[in-house]
Amino acid sequence: MLVTLTDVLKDSKEKGYAVPAFNVFGYEDAKACILAAEELNAPVILATNKVAISHMPITILGSILTQLAESSSVPVVVHLDHGKDFQTVAQALKAGYSSIMYDGSQLSLDENIKTTREVVKLAHALGVPVEAEIGAVGYSDPNLGVRAILTNPEEAKVFAEGTGVDALAVAVGTLHRMEEQSAEIRYDLINEIETLVSVPLVMHGSTGIPDEDLKKIAKTNFGKVNIGTALRMKFGHSLREQLDKNHDVYDRIELFGKAMDEVKEEAIQKMRLLNTQNYQ
Numbered sequence: 001m002l003v004t005l006t007d008v009l010k011d012s013k014e015k016g017y018a019v020p021a022f023n024v025f026g027y028e029d030a031k032a033c034i035l036a037a038e039e040l041n042a043p044v045i046l047a048t049n050k051v052a053i054s055h056m057p058i059t060i061l062g063s064i065l066t067q068l069a070e071s072s073s074v075p076v077v078v079h080l081d082h083g084k085d086f087q088t089v090a091q092a093l094k095a096g097y098s099s100i101m102y103d104g105s106q107l108s109l110d111e112n113i114k115t116t117r118e119v120v121k122l123a124h125a126l127g128v129p130v131e132a133e134i135g136a137v138g139y140s141d142p143n144l145g146v147r148a149i150l151t152n153p154e155e156a157k158v159f160a161e162g163t164g165v166d167a168l169a170v171a172v173g174t175l176h177r178m179e180e181q182s183a184e185i186r187y188d189l190i191n192e193i194e195t196l197v198s199v200p201l202v203m204h205g206s207t208g209i210p211d212e213d214l215k216k217i218a219k220t221n222f223g224k225v226n227i228g229t230a231l232r233m234k235f236g237h238s239l240r241e242q243l244d245k246n247h248d249v250y251d252r253i254e255l256f257g258k259a260m261d262e263v264k265e266e267a268i269q270k271m272r273l274l275n276t277q278n279y280q
């Protein structure tokens with residue numbers, strides 16, 4: 001069933017679980033993530049970023065994802081990932097998304113508070129929760145020109161209280177698009193943030209997090225853990241391997257089945273580490 005972000009984050013701290021937000025780009029990976037969630041009887045968040053909605057219009061992608069969510073036996077959130085402007089937020093709301101991330105992390109604190117507050121007003125009027133970011137997670141490729149800044153716990157408190165967000169993305173040692181699980185998590189920062197901020201926290205760039213740390217993070221106030229690159233690698237590597245093995249194959253439907261199985265297995269493994277099935 002289609003549910004909101006707030007629905008799935010409700011007891012995440014008390015029950016010691018986190019819900020993965022998997023970046024999906026179309027029917028195949030979205031379906032694979034839902035099959036994974038159904039196998040564990042756990043909730044899941046399907047997240048679409050700028051790349052996804054520049055490939056497929058948000059009206060079409062939103063329609064595919066919300067229909068998949070509605071026909072699923074487990075709670076599924078359809079989430080806009082790193083929305084950077086009002087127009088994209090409004091389009092996602094119109095397309096039936098049940099969760100919005102507005103990312104003003106590259107703005108000054110005051111500007112970020114001001115614009116996030118406006119997004120919260122708009123989304124809340126439609127009953128849709130909002131995640132926003134303070135500090136900046138940044139990218140493993142420094143050439144992308146995105147500033148990475150660890151979250152200042154005091155600023156996180158001011159930001160959460162000043163905006164009324166439902167979930168808060170913070171930068172505590174990860175970077176987007178890491179291909180190795182080598183992030184060094186700043187637990188000292190997490191502790192400080194947890195004492196000052198009560199809204200559920202969101203971890204970005206979680207492909208880079210070692211398995212043991214994912215288990216620990218599930219027990220903190222991080223309720224949403226964003227994972228993109230790990231699934232993209234599974235899908236892409238599976239296609240390459242199949243094409244390398246069999247030079248005669250050209251039918252994508254033949255190739256997708258195996259790639260979907262690999263994405264599903266990876267999603268299950270991440271959900272087990274995050275204890276997502278404890279939601280029940």
Ligand code: G3H
Pocket residue numbers: 023081082175176177178203204205206207208226227228229230
């Ligand atoms: O917002 C999306 C995520 O933060 C995904 O990051 O691709 O590094 O796992 P990742």
Ligand code: ZN
Pocket residue numbers: 082137176204205226
């Ligand atoms: Zn992210």
